[in-house]
Amino acid sequence: MSALPFIAVNARDILARHGLDTFQALWELKLDAIDEPNVNRGGWSSVYRLELEGADGQLQSFYLKRQDNHLTRSLQAPWGEPTFAREFRYIQAYARHGVPALEAAFYAERREPGHRQAILLTRALDDYQDADDWYQRWPTLGWAARHDLVVATGALVRALHNAGMVHNCLYFKHIFLKVDGDGAGARLIDLEKTRRAWRGQRDFVADLETLLRRSAPLPRTQRLRFMLAYTGKTRVDAEVRQLIADIARKHQRKERRR
Template identity: 55%
Template sequence: MKDFIAAQDRALLERHGLAGFDALWALKLEAVDEPNTERGGWSSVYRLELDERAFYLKRQSNHLTRTLLHPFGEPTFAREFRNIRRYAELHIPALQAAFFAERRVPGERRAILLTRALDGWQDLDHWLADWGALEPSRRTAIVQACGELARCLHEAGQMHGCFYPKHIFLREQGDLFEAQLIDLEKTRPLLLGRRDRIKDIEPLFRRAGHHWGSDELQIFLQSYLGDETSMQRWLHELSQRRRYKATR
């Protein structure tokens, strides 16, 4: 895969001498959390601010995922970057990439993914933490935005795979909310129709269900389905899936 630089970010990165892999790899920054070492290598995230723009710089070494197409593994960022590009092509609201590249050095497979920071956005967990104090109209707008996001995702033939509150980012726009997705590594095509759709949105119901009442779950489904004709069937199947997950 060739190095990628987003057209709207190229001039800024070049001005700061950061338009190449080596410069971004060598950049000294403080990580925003502990490195991920689950896959035998490591992966870290850093915040990068350039002029008035902010990014998250993600670097990894030997942090690989193995699939049928890549039995010997590939950097997890490579898979996430492909999904970011696919979402953009399909017009699914999601985080945006500014730079991606990977390198092989003796004993290492390195990768860098630079994404634009979602400043001004908050994840759904942020809103759920103070859910009871929100005005009913804002709660409704948030739930509707989540349902419309899921509808857009699935109508484009994609399954997110981690449709959790922490991966849904929202921004208030007047009386409405906009929503978009992050963490696209586990995205795959929606192959099994309704079964995959239930599987994808049930984790949101399970995690947000501690805060959302039955009315709000129905508002989500109405926004997701576009009507109410099959809502009870969907609620039943989601409840079945929820009980199944609880007993595992």
């Protein structure tokens, strides 16, 4: 038995056009998985790429994620819930707070005897590349592109923290960036570990420490530009220095525990 699905307004026509606007249709769709299924948590979870032609003849690309008995437990769901349920809730939360992230096109769950199944369909970010890809070719980029990418990254993380949330797994591979004539755009993916920042600034510092620890290829000047974009400053002041010091102390404590 399945509840009525969520279908994004901008996905209704194309899914209906291909007869893919129901749980059953998406569940039975034959596709090749893009990687090996995740088989932990007592079930399985797989990801597929889906391309559909719109009424205008243009292709629209999606990622179809299906899972069966792939559950996570929390205080809110002590008996477990599909991991996609948590991710879908945070996709919606990011959208409500205006934090750029991946977009959900379809979500639904189904219960069968001995099975809890879920489907999450998201739009592919084909115009974007993850930050790891951008920073691996950092020396080949022009000054304007480097500046715009760093500023977009800082503004994205600031928007997340201003919304009172932390990503809790803030690695370069989870930040998707693009450069166009108007600057750079940035979005977050893999949102399922997101949570409220119950500890306030301490949680924000932990998120930033994770990101900056993984940004070793970035020159010091670019890391500083990120901090200025994150704080909304045009020059280093006492607040920026304090934040940098807090991140450094967090990093040192982690290193001592290793």
